[in-house]
Amino acid sequence: MTVIKAQAALAKGAALEDFSYQPEELGPNDIEIEISHCGLCHSDIHLIDDSWSRSKYPQVPGHEIVGTVGAMGSAVKHLELGQRVGVGWQRSACLECDLCLGGEENLCPRQQATCMGHHGGLADRIRIDGRFAFALPPDLDSAAAAPLLCGGVTVYAPMRRYGIGATSSVAVIGIGGLGHMAIRMLRALGAEVTAFSTSPDKKPEALAMGAHDFASSTDAREIRKHFGRFDLILSTVAARLDWTTYLQTLRANGTLCLLGIPPGMIMQFPPSLLITGQRSITGSDIGGRAIIREMLRFVTRHGVVPQIQRMPMVEANAALTRLRQNQVRYRLVLER
Ligand code: NAP
Ligand code: ZN
Numbered sequence: 001m002t003v004i005k006a007q008a009a010l011a012k013g014a015a016l017e018d019f020s021y022q023p024e025e026l027g028p029n030d031i032e033i034e035i036s037h038c039g040l041c042h043s044d045i046h047l048i049d050d051s052w053s054r055s056k057y058p059q060v061p062g063h064e065i066v067g068t069v070g071a072m073g074s075a076v077k078h079l080e081l082g083q084r085v086g087v088g089w090q091r092s093a094c095l096e097c098d099l100c101l102g103g104e105e106n107l108c109p110r111q112q113a114t115c116m117g118h119h120g121g122l123a124d125r126i127r128i129d130g131r132f133a134f135a136l137p138p139d140l141d142s143a144a145a146a147p148l149l150c151g152g153v154t155v156y157a158p159m160r161r162y163g164i165g166a167t168s169s170v171a172v173i174g175i176g177g178l179g180h181m182a183i184r185m186l187r188a189l190g191a192e193v194t195a196f197s198t199s200p201d202k203k204p205e206a207l208a209m210g211a212h213d214f215a216s217s218t219d220a221r222e223i224r225k226h227f228g229r230f231d232l233i234l235s236t237v238a239a240r241l242d243w244t245t246y247l248q249t250l251r252a253n254g255t256l257c258l259l260g261i262p263p264g265m266i267m268q269f270p271p272s273l274l275i276t277g278q279r280s281i282t283g284s285d286i287g288g289r290a291i292i293r294e295m296l297r298f299v300t301r302h303g304v305v306p307q308i309q310r311m312p313m314v315e316a317n318a319a320l321t322r323l324r325q326n327q328v329r330y331r332l333v334l335e336r
Contacts, residue, residue, distance in 0.1 A: 006123035007316050008058035009048045015317050016048075019058050021119055023127045028075035031130035033085060038121040038313065039064030039146035040323055040332045041177060042238065042260070043089070047116060048320070051238075052261075054116060062121030063089045063114040064146040064333075066136065076130045084142065085133040087121070088149035089113055089286045092129035103290040105132075122316055124336065134292055137300040144305040147177060147331040148295065150286065152306070155182035155234060156295040157287035158257045159189060162232050166190030171230045171249065173217050174237035175202050178259055180330035181306050182234050183209045188302040194226060199326065209307070220245050236260050243269040243281075250279045258283040308333045 001022060008019035026032060044061035046052055065087040069079050079085065093100050093108035100108050114120050114128065136145050155178050164170060168191040172182045175197045186193045187210025195206040196217035203214045216222040220242050226249040233246060238260035247256060247269055256279070273279055287295070299305060311319045313334040322328050 004119070004123050004125050006060040006119055007313070008060045008119070010058050012050045012055070012057070013048060016061075016122065016320070019060065021058075023125075026071060026073050026127060027129075028073040029129050029131060030073045030127055031069050031076055031079060031085075031133055032071040032125055032127045033065065033067040033087065033133065034070040034125055035065055035067040035121055035123060036336055037066040037142050037146045038062040038334050039150070039177075039308075040316075040319055040328075040334060041147075041150050042323065043150070044115070044120075045320065045324060046238070056117055058119075059115070060119035060122055061115050062123070062334075063087070064150045065114070065121035065126060066142045066146045066149075067125075069130075069133070070125060072130060079130055079133065079135070084136050086136050086145055086149045087114060087126070087128055087133050088153060088292065091118060091132055093132075095131065103288045105288045106286045107288075122313060122334065132289070134289075134296065137296060139300055140296070141305070143308055143310055143333045143335065146333050147181065147306040147308065148299060149292070151178045151331065152181050152185075152299065153287035153292045153295050154178055154259055154284065155236070156185055156298065157291050158232065158234060158259075158284040159185060160291065160294070161284070162255055162257070164189055164191050164232060168192070168231045169194070169229055169251070171196060171226070171233040172211075173233065173235040173241065173246070174260065175199070175206050175330070176236060176326070176328065177306070177331040178236040179234075180206070180209055181304075182236065183211050184304045185298070186210070188298070188304050194230070196223070202329075205307075205329070217241065223249060230254055232257060234259060238262065240264065243267060244273070247273045247279055247281075250277065252277045253279070255280045255282060306331045310335055312336075
């Protein structure tokens with residue numbers, strides 16, 4: 001009998017405890033990964049806290065997984081035993097609908113998340129559909145690769161969707177796990193980057209990562225200085241912000257793209273701002289398999305790796321506390 005040893009929250013908001021479970025039998029397309037690293041994304045905290053009212057307990061978080069293939073089903077041809085792979089937020093999809101066939105498996109109505117309704121990567125092993133495991137470029141360090149698989153593709157996909165390049169001006173709100181990867185990728189794409197943050201101490205590092213400008217994300221006077229400047233704003237914060245002022249920092253036809261979900265049911269701004277200047281508000285949900293593969297090639301070619309702090313996986317609770325307190329610089333990766 002196979003038993004997977006993991007760490008789980010047994011109730012909403014609870015500290016993680018040792019937890020073992022028996023995985024489902026390996027299907028023909030499935031693989032078992034022996035996990036070496038798992039990044040901690042803020043979505044793991046939303047899952048532990050049931051922020052989205054969709055968590056099931058025991059909740060094993062962790063969806064920025066790197067490890068090696070330990071077992072595989074009979075239909076898996078693209079991977080080999082012992083091969084190093086990465087897995088992000090998504091563990092499967094139907095692979096038959098128009099969205100899947102168009103490369104947007106992340107939008108598939110039957111898509112399944114790695115650690116929502118399933119047990120995630122804070123564990124010694126995991127079983128998932130092998131078609132959602134990505135071979136990692138040999139030059140990419142395993143710990144540095146982990147955060148790319150969720151956070152990395154989440155910021156990269158909208159840059160590509162909105163055609164960001166060397167003449168673009170882009171704002172990044174929140175310089176955490178997602179935000180710092182966004183700055184580095186945007187700089188590699190040649191864009192002008194402005195970082196908005198609540199943490200003045202992050203300024204020197206944000207500038208060193210490639211931001212041209214750094215401003216307070218909550219002081220309207222500072223935000224106003226950027227009126228009419230941005231083609232794209234990537235908001236990586238799960239907080240209520242002054243959207244009216246931010247919308248006015250967009251150029252004509254500019255886009256405010258939400259990656260973090262602001263709390264509550266209502267987002268307030270004058271609708272006239274969507275007409276004058278033809279501004280848009282949208283969101284972006286991780287990325288499909290093709291864009292994940294493209295992102296891995298992009299970061300390898302341009303040497304754009306996350307700035308990580310490593311901790312042993314057994315110290316996951318201490319790591320979660322640091323993430324909750326906004327003390328991480330800039331992504332925590334747990335190692336087994
Ligand atoms: P993170 O590392 O904690 O970074 C979030 C940053 O937001 C913080 O570092 C902080 O940056 C800023 N912040 C925190 N509280 C704030 C507040 N009250 N007001 C303004 N800014 C605040 O989190 P992450 O892992 O990057 O994830 C960010 C969000 O993206 C999470 O909500 C997560 O669920 C979501 N997410 C979405 C997707 C998707 O597919 N759309 C994928 C992954 C994650 P400063 O110190 O610079 O202010
Ligand atoms: Zn994530």
